[in-house]
Amino acid sequence: MDLTEIKISSEEIFDGKILKVHRDQVKLPNGKTSSREVVDHPGAVSIVALDDDKNIYLVRQFRYPVNKVLLEVPAGKLDGGEDPLDCAKRELAEEVGVAASEWQKILTFYTTPGFSNEIMHAFLAKGLTPHIEDKDEDEFLEVIKIPLKDAVNKILKGEIQDAKTISSILAVAYTLDT
Amino acid sequence: MDLTEIKISSEEIFDGKILKVHRDQVKLPNGKTSSREVVDHPGAVSIVALDDDKNIYLVRQFRYPVNKVLLEVPAGKLDGGEDPLDCAKRELAEEVGVAASEWQKILTFYTTPGFSNEIMHAFLAKGLTPHIEDKDEDEFLEVIKIPLKDAVNKILKGEIQDAKTISSILAVAYTLDT
Numbered sequence: 595m596d597l598t599e600i601k602i603s604s605e606e607i608f609d610g611k612i613l614k615v616h617r618d619q620v621k622l623p624n625g626k627t628s629s630r631e632v633v634d635h636p637g638a639v640s641i642v643a644l645d646d647d648k649n650i651y652l653v654r655q656f657r658y659p660v661n662k663v664l665l666e667v668p669a670g671k672l673d674g675g676e677d678p679l680d681c682a683k684r685e686l687a688e689e690v691g692v693a694a695s696e697w698q699k700i701l702t703f704y705t706t707p708g709f710s711n712e713i714m715h716a717f718l719a720k721g722l723t724p725h726i727e728d729k730d731e732d733e734f735l736e737v738i739k740i741p742l743k744d745a746v747n748k749i750l751k752g753e754i755q756d757a758k759t760i761s762s763i764l765a766v767a768y769t770l771d772t
Numbered sequence: 773m774d775l776t777e778i779k780i781s782s783e784e785i786f787d788g789k790i791l792k793v794h795r796d797q798v799k800l801p802n803g804k805t806s807s808r809e810v811v812d813h814p815g816a817v818s819i820v821a822l823d824d825d826k827n828i829y830l831v832r833q834f835r836y837p838v839n840k841v842l843l844e845v846p847a848g849k850l851d852g853g854e855d856p857l858d859c860a861k862r863e864l865a866e867e868v869g870v871a872a873s874e875w876q877k878i879l880t881f882y883t884t885p886g887f888s889n890e891i892m893h894a895f896l897a898k899g900l901t902p903h904i905e906d907k908d909e910d911e912f913l914e915v916i917k918i919p920l921k922d923a924v925n926k927i928l929k930g931e932i933q934d935a936k937t938i939s940s941i942l943a944v945a946y947t948l949d950t
Contacts, residue, residue: 597834597841597912608786613793613809613887615786620836623912631791632837633811633887656775657885658798659810663775664885703933705884707835707842709791709811712884714935734775734801750947755881757892757935764942769928 596623599630607631635712639682640669640758642700642742642766643692643719650745650763651690652754654736665738665748666756667763669714678715684728686719690737691729695721700765705757716762718769742767774801777808785809813890817860818847818936820878820920820944821870821897828923828941829868830932832914843916843926844934845941847892856893862906864897868915869907873899878943883935894940896947920945 599620608615614634622628643651650667657664670685672678679697686692701716740748746767748754754763777798786793792812800806821829828845835842848863850856857875864870879894918926924945926932932941 595912595914597832597914599834599836607788608793610785610793610795610809611807613811615788615791615793617788618836623834629789630836631788633791635887654775656777656801657882658777658796658808659887659889660882660885660891662885664882701927701933701938702930703935703938704835704838704842705935706888706890707838707840707934709813709837710884710888711837713838734773736773736775746946749879750943752880755879756885757881757883757939760879760881760939760943761935764946765928765938768924768942768946 598623602627631709633710635710636674637672637678637713637715638669639672639678639685640667640714640716640762641682641686641719642667642717642762643686643690643694643722644742644766645722645739648742649739650742651692652738652740652745653689654738656734664756665754666759669758679717682715682717682719687725687728688730689733689735691724691726692722693725694719695723700769701761703761714758716758716765718766742770776801780805809887811888813888814852815850815856815891815893816847817850817856817863818845818892818894818940819860819864819897820845820895820940821864821868821872821900822920822944823900823917826920827917828920829870830916830918830923830937831867832916834912842934843932844937847936857895860893860895860897865903865906866908867911867913869902869904870900871903872897873901878947879939881939892936894936894943896944920948
């Protein structure tokens with residue numbers, strides 16, 4: 595069965611300060627037409643930064659849309675066509691003040707493929723060294739360092755509730771354990 | 773450090789066929805004001821339906837925003853204040869044609885807390901029996917059944933790229949293995 599929907603036309607219908615939305619007319623697999631609204635996103639990275647003692651860095655950050663402080667892996671948006679690895683290095687330095695000598699892509703995934711094109715590039719970073727010169731002191735976040743195993747337990751106990759963080763940490767934990 | 777951002781005012785700024793966006797003025801932890809744009813979402817469920825032989829059901833579905841057929845766990849949006857468990861039962865019947873006698877909440881998480889309030893309720897369903905009377909034949913999707921272990925491998929090989937699916941399956945696999 596061909597499940598593909600074909601774009602007929604596209605228009606930008608919302609251009610906010612942060613969010614952009616476009617609406618496309620599409621041809622469905624059964625030949626009918628329908629419309630699709632999509633939140634445009636530049637793509638993002640997430641980083642599981644693992645030290646030699648199997649600790650990882652997490653950031654506590656207030657997330658206004660869900661009105662909660664969440665515990666997340668360091669992450670950030672691609673800056674105008676930026677290479678994902680360059681972005682990951684930049685974000686790890688800015689948010690945590692750390693550089694890494696070994697980088698490994700662990701997952702590439704879509705956060706909400708039902709309504710946004712956001713793609714997430716998840717990296718495992720090892721060989722960590724302090725790199726405080728690029729740390730961004732203006733971000734409202736707190737950095738903590740905890741054993742990877744404790745982070746997995748926090749996921750299973752519901753204390754970590756961010757999808758990119760859950761996906762990235764469990765993938766790393768699974769890969770290291772098996 | 774108090775990281776909380778306080779709402780000053782709120783207005784709906786986009787009301788599409790599918791997507792709604794509101795913009796709030798907020799007071800930041802440093803006392804300055806800023807604006808936050810949020811995609812409104814009713815919340816959703818995802819289901820890892822595990823049979824007695826440790827197989828799970830996945831659905832192949834075209835996701836227009838990312839222009840790809842993705843392999844995902846059965847899932848769906850809450851229908852006007854619907855209880856998440858009721859929604860999970862309904863979606864499992866509609867998408868897969870299966871009922872379950874044992875339901876367990878495995879995770880509650882946010883798919884994109886940076887720009888949407890979507891909350892995902894992930895369930896593990898066991899004790900599966902056919903329930904084809906509510907199957908929705910109009911959805912454009914294909915159902916497959918594969919060993920849970922194969923699904924984990926597909927995640928690690930990059931063949932499953934949906935965040936709710938990755939989070940839900942790895943959490944179940946981790947719980948069963950440890």
